[in-house]
Every structure is written in structure tokens, then in C-alpha cells.
Amino acid sequence: MRLIACLNGDRRPGAHPALPVSPEQIVADxxxxxAAGADEVHVHPRDGGGAESLEPQVVTPLLRLLRAELPDVPVSFTTALSAEPDPVRRYDLVQRWSALPFSASVNLHEPGSVEVARLLIDRxxxxxxxxxxxxxxxxxxxSGLAGDFSRVLVEPMQTTTEDALHNASAIxxxxxxxxxxxxxLLHGRDATAWPVLDTAVAAGLDVRIGLEDTLRDSENNAVEDNAALVALATARMSAAA
Structure with a gap:
């Protein structure tokens, strides 16, 4: 079972005081x-204005900083259309990445997803x-590519735990x-983040946590930062072991 820290996601700058946006903030986070227990890191790269970006001039410097600081830690980048709404332009941007992350997530419900996945697999x-x-x-x-993916992210987006877990079971x-x-890997978002994480831990699945998924702890208190969320998840995983 692996724990992935999802540092920022598509949340707007200022959504949380500790949301990492700049390359320096992302690397420090x-x-x-x-250090708090994450095995991997998942990041949505941001441009100088704090917006998500798949531009090579944004992706490459950030990836180099992360590799220099954490050379043995797998880093995943998003390819979500929230970062580039035009599927054709997204493909072009990913094709022009000169530095490649260890892994990348591709949302299969989005237009052009299979093509982007095939491009990344070929690379x-x-x-x-x-x-x-x-x-x-x-x-x-x-898709014909199922055997070439590294992991399935089961990501129910329903707002209640019952509905989220029902959707996850259907998936x-x-x-x-x-x-x-x-x-x-199974995870929820906001109100479902912690109960879905507990369900995943009990099932022995990979899990993730971070400010992308929730800004609060399981008691609905605001958390300090990503490291605090990871520490809480690590403790829950240890308790369930």
C-alpha cells in the first residue's frame, strides 16, 4: 500500500493559506x-500567475527542481483539461515536454484522453x-491500452460517502x-476524503491525501498544510495495519 501526497490540484491560489503554487512552495511542500510519510507526490504545475499549466516552460523547471530535491521520490503530474481545456493543444503541450515526470494522470472521461495516454506510454x-x-x-x-497503464485511480466525485462508495463499487x-x-488507488474529495481513505486502507488499496483532496482533518478542523494531512493519513494506515 502506497501513500501519495496530492499537493495542490485545481484549487485556486488562496483556497488555503498553505496551498503550494510557486515552484519553491511546491518543492518545499x-x-x-x-518526510511525513508520503511515498509519492502528485502535482498540478502552476504558471507565474498561479494558474494550472502544462506549458513546457512551466513543467520542465519544476520537474528539475523536484528531482534535484527528491531524486528517489516518484513525481506525478496532471494532464487534466482543467490545466488546458483544448484537447488538441493539450496533446501538443505534452508532446513538447522535454523533461518527463515519473508518471502522469489522465482522466479517461475527458476528450482526447486515450490519445494523450498513448503518447505518454510511447514516451x-x-x-x-x-x-x-x-x-x-x-x-x-x-482503449486497447489497459495493460499499459501503471495504476487505476478510482476517483468518485459524489458529495456523500454513501454515493461515492457506491460509484467506486460500480467502477x-x-x-x-x-x-x-x-x-x-481509491480516494474521495472534501467531505468524502477521510471516510473513503479509511475504506481504501481497509481494502489494502493505494491511497492519497493532500490539499487537492481536502482542506480539513477527519474531525472537520482546518489543517495546517499538506504535511499535516500526510501525517494524519500515515497514522490511520499504521493503526489499521
Whole structure:
């Protein structure tokens, strides 16, 4: 079971006082999250104005800083359309990345996702399949690339724990019927983040936590930063072991 720190996601600058935006903030946060127990780091690169960006001139310097600071820690970058809404331009930007992360997440419900996944696989980047719905799971199965992905991110976005877990079960059913044996990571968001994490831990799945997923602890108190969230998750994982 691995714990991934998801540092910033698509949250706007200022959504939390400790949300990392600049390269220096992201690198410092990644270092602190790993020290708190994270095995990997997932990042949405940001431009000088704090907006998500897949531009090579944003991605490359950030990746080099992360590698210099944390050479043995796998780093994942997003390819979400929240960072580049035009699927054609997104493909072009990813194609022009001169420095490549260890892995990249691709949301399979988004237009152009299979093409981006194939591009990354051809470039020998480990690709995580972001699966939000059973239909997205069917896209994964039908893509012809299922065996080439490194992990499935089961990502229910429902706002209640009951609905989120029901959706996750429906996703798993599609993957199971297809005989897809890739590692799976299960996570929720905001109100469902902690109960879904506990469900994932109990099932022995990979998990993630960070300010991308929640700004609060399991008691609904504001947290200090990503490292605090990772420390809380690490404690819950240890208690369940």
C-alpha cells in the first residue's frame, strides 16, 4: 500500500493559506510531505500567475527542481483539461515536454484522453488512469491500452460517502469483469476524503491525501498544510495495519 501526497490540484491560489503554487512552495511542500510519510507526490504545475499549466516552460523547471530535491521520490503530474481545456493543444503541450515526470494522470472521461495516454506510454511515462465513473472504466477497458497503464485511480466525485462508495463499487465491477488487475488507488474529495481513505486502507488499496483532496482533518478542523494531512493519513494506515 502506497501513500501519495496530492499537493495542490485545481484549487485556486488562496483556497488555503498553505496551498503550494510557486515552484519553491511546491518543492518545499513535497519535501515536507515525504518526510511525513508520503511515498509519492502528485502535482498540478502552476504558471507565474498561479494558474494550472502544462506549458513546457512551466513543467520542465519544476520537474528539475523536484528531482534535484527528491531524486528517489516518484513525481506525478496532471494532464487534466482543467490545466488546458483544448484537447488538441493539450496533446501538443505534452508532446513538447522535454523533461518527463515519473508518471502522469489522465482522466479517461475527458476528450482526447486515450490519445494523450498513448503518447505518454510511447514516451515511457507511467500513466495513471483517472476513472471517475463506470463509463470511464469502460473507456479504459476498450482503449486497447489497459495493460499499459501503471495504476487505476478510482476517483468518485459524489458529495456523500454513501454515493461515492457506491460509484467506486460500480467502477470496480467494470474493471473486475474485464479482468483488469492493475493496482488501484481509491480516494474521495472534501467531505468524502477521510471516510473513503479509511475504506481504501481497509481494502489494502493505494491511497492519497493532500490539499487537492481536502482542506480539513477527519474531525472537520482546518489543517495546517499538506504535511499535516500526510501525517494524519500515515497514522490511520499504521493503526489499521
Amino acid at each position: 513535497a519535501r515536507a510531505a515525504v 515511457r511515462v507511467a500513466v495513471e488512469a483517472g476513472v471517475w465513473t463506470p463509463d470511464a472504466a469502460r473507456i479504459l477497458v476498450a 470496480d465491477a467494470v474493471l473486475d469483469r474485464a479482468g483488469l488487475e492493475l493496482p488501484r
